[in-house]
Amino acid sequence: MGARAEHRAEHRVEHRAEHRVDTVDYHTAGEPFRIVLGGLPPIPGDSVAERRAIALGAGGSATAPRPGALDSVRQLLVREPRGHAGMYGGFLVPPDDEAHLGVLFWHKDGYSTACGHGTIALGAWAVDSGLVPAPLDGTARVRIDVPSGRVTALVHRAGGRTTGVTFRNVPSRVSALKLPVTTSRGVVEVAVAHSGACYASVPAAALGLAVEPGQLPELTAAGREIRELLADAEAVVHPTDPLLSGVYGVVLYDELPSEGGELRQRNVTVFADGQIDRSPCGSGTSARLAVLAAEGRLAPGEVLRHESIIGTVFTGQVLAGGDPLAEGVVTEVGGTAHRTGEHRFLLESGDSLGTGFLL
Numbered sequence: 496m497g498a499r500a501e502h503r504a505e506h507r508v509e510h511r512a513e514h515r516v517d518t519v520d521y522h523t524a525g526e527p528f529r530i531v532l533g534g535l536p537p538i539p540g541d542s543v544a545e546r547r548a549i550a551l552g553a554g555g556s557a558t559a560p561r562p563g564a565l566d567s568v569r570q571l572l573v574r575e576p577r578g579h580a581g582m583y584g585g586f587l588v589p590p591d592d593e594a595h596l597g598v599l600f601w602h603k604d605g606y607s608t609a610c611g612h613g614t615i616a617l618g619a620w621a622v623d624s625g626l627v628p629a630p631l632d633g634t635a636r637v638r639i640d641v642p643s644g645r646v647t648a649l650v651h652r653a654g655g656r657t658t659g660v661t662f663r664n665v666p667s668r669v670s671a672l673k674l675p676v677t678t679s680r681g682v683v684e685v686a687v688a689h690s691g692a693c694y695a696s697v698p699a700a701a702l703g704l705a706v707e708p709g710q711l712p713e714l715t716a717a718g719r720e721i722r723e724l725l726a727d728a729e730a731v732v733h734p735t736d737p738l739l740s741g742v743y744g745v746v747l748y749d750e751l752p753s754e755g756g757e758l759r760q761r762n763v764t765v766f767a768d769g770q771i772d773r774s775p776c777g778s779g780t781s782a783r784l785a786v787l788a789a790e791g792r793l794a795p796g797e798v799l800r801h802e803s804i805i806g807t808v809f810t811g812q813v814l815a816g817g818d819p820l821a822e823g824v825v826t827e828v829g830g831t832a833h834r835t836g837e838h839r840f841l842l843e844s845g846d847s848l849g850t851g852f853l854l
Contacts, residue, residue: 513844516568518584519620523612523832524774524807529572529584530620534840536564538588543597546588547606547642548738550599567850569601574851577840581770585613594638594645595627603853604767608642608739609691611777611809611828615660618648619832623657631655643691643739649827659831662777663814665691666823667785671730678702678720685721686789687730688819690781690826692743694764695725699747706749706761706804711771718745718765743767746779751802758793763804774830775801775809781826784811789819801828 516534520527540546550565565586573582585598598617600610618637622629629635629652637648644665651659667690674685683701688694699706702717722742725731733739744766751759760783764776772779780801787793795815802808809830817824842850 513846514571514842516571516840518572518838518840519624520835520838521616521620521832522835523615523777524803524809524830525805526612526772526774526776527581527583527835528610528613528616528832529578529582530617531568531572531584531586535568535586538565538586538599540588542591543588543599543640544642544736544738546597547599547608550606569606570850571840571842573601573603574853576848577851580853581773583610583613585610585617590638590640591645592640594640595621596637597640600641602767602770604770606642607692607743607767609646609665609743609778610641611662611664611691611780612772612774612830612832613777614639614641614646614648614662615777615828615830616832618650618660618662619657620834621648622650622652623834629657641691646691657832659829661827661829664778664781664826664828666817667691667781667819667826668821668823669785669789669819671728672786672789674725674728674730676721676724678717678724680704680717683721685725686786687725687728687742688782688785689733689739689823690785691739691778693731693733693739693741694744694746694779694782695721695731695742696746696748696762696779696783696786697721699749702747704747706747706763708804711763711804714747714763715765715769715771718747718763719769721745722765744772744776744779746776746783748783751800754800757798757800758787759800759802761802761804771804773803773805774807775803777809777828777830780809780811780828784813784826784828785819785824788813788824 588597590597671687748762764772
């Protein structure tokens, strides 16, 4: 063996990885979604919801997950230098019964019960990877078990390519339409809806703000404040599952001029501990659809054009049947997802930063 070959062999030994994680990354309307394909420890539990509860730990919360091998992988992927505070993703797990796949959604603060933009990305990946057969032209149905229940991704195809995904959410129910909340910017009326996760929505103008990138620090602060003020409100308690209770996201929105008969709004959703959804927020869009239906502003089949703070768009509608103030309504939210990369992340033995850091 020559000197150069010996050097290459030594180099490989020096950089032997302690742990390896394989992912495929997508963005849905600008919001990242990192799908973990390999490198996970066993995830115990008999259902997707139970696996999330175990990941959180007995008596834990979404912002205080139990330390362990699984959470170390989450930290590795969401922290710098391999990720960032705005990263979002999912661990693939077995479905509860006859779905195509199950998923545990995660972000920098823990594990969420729902993720619309992630569902759109998973639908695209399931078809594009060949996991779920799809026609060259037409629509494939991808059934996904998430912690809040069964959702379906309708993956639209043309010429052998995925052109868009519409996800059908669990029923969305409104628990308050005009809940007064006293903020540092005055009293505002908040609507609260449960759509796989609990969302509070407020017109940005009521806070003296507009959904513009230049006002993002003020919007983030307002969203965090409203979330904290609603912590003990009866409206944020889920009627059947305490793990679905508590405000997950605050949707701050602007009204936009109607175009072609479509209702238009722009929003920024502040979720978890001050994270910003770059997309129009899929589950948050479901919540807005239920609120608009309860207000009598959106009839079944009518379209909401929902823009994000970066200008990307989801479209949504309420399906016929159901009551947004009682058992809830079924919503469909559509958008696009695109693959951004395939990654093999390494944690080398002796790396003093370990699973990384957050700034």
